[in-house]
Amino acid sequence: MSEPIQDLSQSQLARLRGGVRCQVLTKDDPQYESSRHVWNGMIDRRPSVVVRAVSIADVMHTVRFARAEGLAASVKGGGHSVAGKAVADGAMMIDLSLMHSVQIDPSRRSALAQGGATWGEFDRECETLGLVTTGGVISSTGVCGLTLGGGIGWLMGKHGLSCDNVISADLVNAEGNHVSVSPERNEELFWAIRGGGGNFGIVTALEFRLHELLSVHGGIILYPRSSAVSLLRRYRDLTANAPDDLTAYAALLIGHGNPMVAIALCHSGPEADGAAVCAQFQLSSAPVADMVGRKRYTEIQTMLDFTAPAGLHYYFKCPFLRELSDEAITAIIAHSENLPTEQSQVVIEHMHGAASRMPVEQTAFGLRRVHYSINIMPAWSDPSLADKCLAWAQSFASVLSAFGASDAYVNYLGDEGPSMVKASYGANYARLAALKRKFDPDNFFRFNQNIPPAD
Numbered sequence: 001m002s003e004p005i006q007d008l009s010q011s012q013l014a015r016l017r018g019g020v021r022c023q024v025l026t027k028d029d030p031q032y033e034s035s036r037h038v039w040n041g042m043i044d045r046r047p048s049v050v051v052r053a054v055s056i057a058d059v060m061h062t063v064r065f066a067r068a069e070g071l072a073a074s075v076k077g078g079g080h081s082v083a084g085k086a087v088a089d090g091a092m093m094i095d096l097s098l099m100h101s102v103q104i105d106p107s108r109r110s111a112l113a114q115g116g117a118t119w120g121e122f123d124r125e126c127e128t129l130g131l132v133t134t135g136g137v138i139s140s141t142g143v144c145g146l147t148l149g150g151g152i153g154w155l156m157g158k159h160g161l162s163c164d165n166v167i168s169a170d171l172v173n174a175e176g177n178h179v180s181v182s183p184e185r186n187e188e189l190f191w192a193i194r195g196g197g198g199n200f201g202i203v204t205a206l207e208f209r210l211h212e213l214l215s216v217h218g219g220i221i222l223y224p225r226s227s228a229v230s231l232l233r234r235y236r237d238l239t240a241n242a243p244d245d246l247t248a249y250a251a252l253l254i255g256h257g258n259p260m261v262a263i264a265l266c267h268s269g270p271e272a273d274g275a276a277v278c279a280q281f282q283l284s285s286a287p288v289a290d291m292v293g294r295k296r297y298t299e300i301q302t303m304l305d306f307t308a309p310a311g312l313h314y315y316f317k318c319p320f321l322r323e324l325s326d327e328a329i330t331a332i333i334a335h336s337e338n339l340p341t342e343q344s345q346v347v348i349e350h351m352h353g354a355a356s357r358m359p360v361e362q363t364a365f366g367l368r369r370v371h372y373s374i375n376i377m378p379a380w381s382d383p384s385l386a387d388k389c390l391a392w393a394q395s396f397a398s399v400l401s402a403f404g405a406s407d408a409y410v411n412y413l414g415d416e417g418p419s420m421v422k423a424s425y426g427a428n429y430a431r432l433a434a435l436k437r438k439f440d441p442d443n444f445f446r447f448n449q450n451i452p453p454a455d
C-alpha cells in the first residue's frame with residue numbers, strides 16, 4: 001500500500017522527538033538508508049521517518065503522535081515479510097529491532113521476547129537452559145512477526161505452532177495505550193493475536209511456554225535431481241504417517257550448478273527412534289551428501305540460513321496442497337526443471353501433528369489440518385530478471401491450482417489481495433474482522449496482511 005510522501009515538518013519532528021528516548025531518523029540522517037531496507041532486496045521504499053524504538057513508552061508516544069497528526073505507520077520486527085509490509089513509502093516506520101532482549105524464567109519454563117527479537121537470539125538464550133519452543137527455521141526471522149501469523153517450524157508436530165505456545169503478550173493498541181493480554185486478561189485480543197498478524201497492535205513482548213530439549217536427530221540429505229520422483233514419493237509416504245516428533249521438508253534446488261533434490265529432517269524424540277526414522281528417507285542410490293545425525297537443536301535452527309541471504313530479490317507463491325498425488329509430484333518436478341536462477345528453489349513443507357490438531361476456533365490461525373505448503377521461491381540479484389522470475393512462480397502456482405490449491409499460510413503471502421487473506425483465515429475471518437472493528441476501527445494497523453474492520 002502506498003501513502004503520499006509526507007515529510008514531517010520541523011515542528012512535527014520536534015514534537016515526535018520530544019516524546020521519545022530513541023533515534024528518529026529522517027532521510028538526511030546517514031543511518032536512514034540502511035534502516036529502511038528489509039530482508040527482500042526487491043523492496044525499495046522510503047518511509048517519512050524511522051523511529052528506532054527502545055521502550056514501550058517510545059512505541060506509545062509514536063502511535064499517539066501518528067494518530068494525532070493523521071499519519072500512517074508501519075511496524076518492523078525482523079524485516080522478513082516477503083512483501084515488505086514493514087516499510088511503506090511516505091509512512092512512519094516503527095522499527096522494533098533495538099528491542100530484542102530475551103529473558104528466560106527457568107522456574108516457570110517460560111521466555112519473554114521483546115517485539116524485535118529474532119529466532120537466532122531467542123534460541124541462543126534458551127539453549128543455555130536446555131529449553132525450546134516452536135520457532136521459524138531461518139534464524140534472522142522476527143519472533144513476533146512470525147508468531148503473530150502462526151509460526152511453523154521443526155517442532156510444530158510435537159508442540160504446535162509458535163502461537164500455540166504463547167502465554168501472554170504486551171501490546172500497544174491503536175489508541176497508543178499499553179494492554180496486557182493473556183487467557184485471563186483481554187482474552188479477545190489474546191485470541192486475535194495468535195494468528196491474526198499485526199492487525200491488532202504493536203506487540204512489545206511475547207511470553208512463551210518452553211519445553212525441554214537439547215539435541216535432535218536431523219540434517220539434510222542431498223540427491224541428484226534424477227532421484228526426484230523416488231525421493232518425493234518416499235517423502236510423501238513417510239510424512240503421511242509421520243510421528244509428531246518428526247518434521248520433514250523437501251526441496252528442489254541447484255547446488256554448485258547441479259540440479260538437486262533435498263530432504264531436511266528434524267526428529268525431536270529419543271535418539272534411537274530419530275536415527276531409525278531419518279534412515280527411512282535414504283534411497284538405495286548414493287546421495288550427493290548425507291548430513292543427518294545427532295545435532296544441537298540450534299544447529300538445526302540455523303542449518304538453512306544459507307538458503308535465504310538478506311538482500312537478494314525474492315518473490316513467494318506458497319499454495320497449500322491437501323495431498324501429494326503422483327500427478328502433483330510430477331508437475332512440481334517438471335516446473336522445477338526450469339528454476340529461473342541458481343538461487344531459486346521450491347520447498348515442500350509438511351504441516352501436521354499438534355499444529356494441525358488444535359481446534360480451529362481456539363486461536364485466530366485459520367487452517368488447522370494436515371497439508372503441504374508448496375513454496376515456490378524465485379530469488380535473483382539482477383533486477384532485470386524480475387519479470388522472468390515472477391512469471392515462472394505465477395505459472396507454477398496456477399498449475400498447482402488444478403490439484404486443489406486454493407489457500408495459503410498468511411505469513412507466506414505477498415500482495416495477493418484481500419481474497420487470499422480471507423482464505424488463509426478460513427472460518428475465523430468473520431470473527432477477526434469483527435474484532436478489528438472493535439479494536440482498530442480506523443484500520444490504523446494496515447501495513448500487514450490486512451483484515452479490514454467488518455462493516
Ligand SMILES: Cc1cc2nc3c(=O)[nH]c(=O)nc-3n(C[C@H](O)[C@H](O)[C@H](O)COP(=O)(O)OP(=O)(O)OC[C@H]3O[C@@H](n4cnc5c(N)ncnc54)[C@H](O)[C@@H]3O)c2cc1C
Nearest residue numbers: 077078079080081085115136137142145146152198203448
Ligand atoms: C527467509 C524466510 C524464512 C521464513 N521462515 C518461516 C518459518 O520457518 N516459519 C514461519 O512460520 N514463517 C516463516 N517465514 C515467514 C515469516 O513468518 C513472516 O514473513 C513474518 O511476517 C516475518 O516477521 P518479521 O518480524 O521478520 O517481519 P517484518 O517484515 O518485520 O514484519 C512483518 C509484519 O509483521 C508484523 N509485525 C512484526 N513484528 C511485529 C510486532 N512486534 N508487533 C506487531 N506486528 C508486528 C507487522 O505487521 C509487519 O508488517 C519466513 C520468511 C522468510 C522471508
